[in-house]
Amino acid sequence: MSDAVLTADDAIASDAPTRALSTASRGETGVIVAVRGDTGVAEAVASDELERRLLEMGFVEGARIEILQEGLFGRDPIAVRVDDTRVALRRREARAVTVQFDG
Amino acid sequence: MTDTAIRPARIALVGNPNSGKTALFNALTGARQKVANYAGVTVERKEGQLVTPGGRTIRVLDLPGTYSLRARSPDEVVTRDAVLGRLSGETAPDVLVCVADATNLRLVLRLVLELKQVGRPFVLALNMFDIAQRQGLRIDLEQLSREIGAPIVTTVATRKRGLDELLTQVDTLTLTHSNVGDNTWREPSAGEIRAAHAEAQRIYRDCVRPPERPDTVTGKIDAVLLHPVAGLLILAALMFTVFQSVFAWATVPADAIDAGFAALAGLVSEHLPEGLLASFIADGLIAGVGSVLVFLPQILVLFFFILILEDSGYMTRAAFLLDKLMGVAGLHGRAFIPLLSSFACAIPGIMSTRVIDNKRDRLTTILIAPLMTCSARLPVYTLIIGAFVPREKVWGLFNLQGLVMFGLFATGIVFALLVSAIIRRIFWRGAAEPLMMELPTYRWPEPRNVALNLWTRAKIFMNRAGRIILPLMVLVWVLSTFPYPPEGATGPAIDYSIAGRLGKFIAPVMEPIGFNWQMTVALIPGMAAREVAVAVLGTVYAVGGDADSHDALSTLLSQQWSLATALAFLAWYVFAPQCLPTLGVVKRETNSWIWPTVMFVYMVGLAYLAAFVVYHTAVALGAG
Structure with missing residues (x-):
């Protein structure tokens, strides 16, 4: 079993509170515990498609996250470090990513 | 083997x-x-x-x-x-x-x-x-x-x-x-x-x-360049610099190209016997090639900056900073590059919409790109403003002529955003395409790489634009040349051509917006490119279209047109699709006649409406 899955399992086991990435503020760090395309609202792309796109950009369970910057208007979009990669995304899509934030 | x-x-x-x-x-x-x-x-x-x-x-x-x-x-x-x-x-x-x-x-x-x-x-x-x-x-x-x-x-x-x-x-x-x-x-x-x-x-x-x-450098740079306030200010300053450079650096070579082709056309008219062939080569072919080439300096300067911004990794940051602002109008953050290009010329702008993945996002951007004030409108704006707007200071600070020019630019931008918002709120509703883009590590642009890519861009523009613009210029030449004026005709030859007849034919339709028949005649050849209208106005008012007669034309117009008519003409030019090449490129880029048709109809509609409102408001205020 790979470490990536272990990290995610660890996080879930520690039952620390988890929140959607869309609620994060600048400077927060954490570990992704779930990526689910079904955000509960209508998206331009199907939920399965959104999930696959996020995965392909590196938003995968176990990846380390850091919020680098927020936009000026509505603090949107956000610039996120995902492991070694920097990615920009909107809070709308960030709802699909659940993160366990570091205390 | x-x-x-x-x-x-x-x-x-x-x-x-x-x-x-x-x-x-x-x-x-x-x-x-x-x-x-x-x-x-x-x-x-x-x-x-x-x-x-x-x-x-x-x-x-x-x-x-x-x-x-x-x-x-x-x-x-x-x-x-x-x-x-x-x-x-x-x-x-x-x-x-x-x-x-x-x-x-x-x-x-x-x-x-x-x-x-x-x-x-x-x-x-x-x-x-x-x-x-x-x-x-x-x-x-x-x-x-x-x-x-x-x-x-x-x-x-x-x-x-x-x-x-x-x-x-x-x-x-x-x-x-x-x-x-x-x-x-x-x-x-x-x-x-x-x-x-x-x-x-x-x-x-x-x-x-x-x-x-x-x-660690990229993180440090991003702390400033992606900063919600500082980042936007830097972006605005950067765009201002790009904009200034496009006009400042490109003016000299563009004028040289313009003068060169005018001289070449003059040479042809001088040495060939006056007649159809000389007219075709000078007014059709040479003027046609010239009208393509004259935009090359601006496009090269613009693409130079775009390539530097892209190669350095900044372009994605710009899209990040502008995503929310553009999103209000229903545009994708990446639409920023094509729209910026459209200030030089809508043709490279529309070509560069290829960076937008989603089809509807791309079409929306294509449809509004010609509302950005392209450089071909400037000769028209300059002529009319010079003739009608007094050269005086407003509040002792701003130049009134400059303010009017700025107002025309701003009107184009505001209506582009409005049109986009209407398209996305009424016709193509639904959630916006997700934004997910990597913010790459900053790197120094490699000069050789930039030079090669610039060369490629220039070739693409010349190739595509040339293939579309040249035949259209020839078509417009045919329309404004045939049939010949009858024996003993007194008016300028264009009056008797198909273009002249078309112009007079639609003149009654344009009367409610304050246009006289000379103006509508100028609009037909003006479809080849916006700035052509200036030369044609010179021809129909029989003062000639070259640079020396520019002041003469300006004086003549200020006597012949009312202020209301002049303002209506400006309003028309902000919106009207007076550019067949743009429509041709839209056809090519969308592989369909539907989108150029939609573009033509909505832009003519907006232009007519705007000119109508401006004309009647001005008349009501006593400027008729």
Whole structure:
């Protein structure tokens, strides 16, 4: 079993509170515990498609996250470090990513 | 051996965006590049040629960047189909070269695993290897090669390092067909992507030791450039600089080109016997080629900045900063580049909408691009403003003429955003396409690379624009030349031509917006390009269209037109689709007559409405 899955399992086991990435503020760090395309609202792309796109950009369970910057208007979009990669995304899509934030 | 010696080998470059793929393509092929479209789609096809030290010809195809073979945009469909060898009109590449940024391997390893499934021979080029070494990043090349089942070469595209090794590997692969297997690739499910990711992570951990001196510069720069307030201010300052430079640097060469072609046309009229042939060569062909070339300096300056901003990694930051603002109008953050280009000329702007993945986002951007005040409107604005707006100061600070000019620019922008908002709120409702883009590491743009890409851009513009604009110019010449005026005619010849008759025919329709028949006659040839209207006004008012008579025309207009008419004419020019070449490019880029028609109808509608409102308001205020 790979470490990536272990990290995610660890996080879930520690039952620390988890929140959607869309609620994060600048400077927060954490570990992704779930990526689910079904955000509960209508998206331009199907939920399965959104999930696959996020995965392909590196938003995968176990990846380390850091919020680098927020936009000026509505603090949107956000610039996120995902492991070694920097990615920009909107809070709308960030709802699909659940993160366990570091205390 | 004989077989491969005769037939040139084909290789295709595939990889993530920002992996230095195009830099490698440039390093391999130099200026021997051909840019065209893939059959039936408006995706750019870049192919180049090279001859190996062994004397073999190799054709190199630069495929659009992608994170996966699961195509989401027309660009990525091309990449997928080319890799799978099922692109219509194309032979499958003999060898795939996967280009990876050596300092950013995590995501590309998953793409490599997908390529492995395809079963075609491929080689992994670890590009920017010098940066990886400087960072103290250690990659176990032998083990990585075993894991991915393909040979690996390290390259530094910008310094032409590792190219010979790469070509040697390509040679070996084409001759031995070593890692050819069955194609087991199919579109992965979310679960399969997760599994592939885990596998890629395992390979990464086993083969790569993290950098001892990771890049910290990008983070520090981003702290400023992506800052919510400072970042936007810097972006605004940067755009202002680009804008100023486009006009400041391009004016001299543009004027020189303009004067050069005018002199050439004059030479032709002088030496050829007066008649149809002289008129066709001088007014049709030379003026036509000139009208294309005159925009080249502006477009080169603009593309120079765009390339620098792209190569340095700033363009994605600009899209990040502007995403919310543009989103209010229903536009994608990436629409910013095409719209910026449209201030020089809508044609390169519309061509560059290819960076937008989603079809509706792209169409919306195309439809509003001509509302950006392009440089061809400036001669018209300058003439009318010079004739009608007094040269006085407002509040002792602003120049009134400058303010009016600014107002015309601002009106275009505001209505572009309004039109976009209406399209996205009423016609194409629904959630916005997700924004997900990598913010790449900042790098110094490589001058050679910028120069090569600029050369390619210039060629594309000349080629496409030339092929569309030139025939249209000839058409407009035919319309304004035939039939000839009858014997003993007193008015200018254009009055008797088809264009003149058309102008007089539609004059009653234009009367409610304050246009006289001379103006409507000028509008017909003005369809060739906006600035042509100035020359035609000179002709119909029989003062001639050259520079010397500019002041004469200005004086004449201020006597002949009321202020209300002049303002209505300006309002018309903000909106009217007075540019057949733009409509031609829209047809080409959308592969359909529907969108140029929609564009024409909505812009004429807006122009008429705007001119009507402006004219009657002005008349009511006593400016009739």
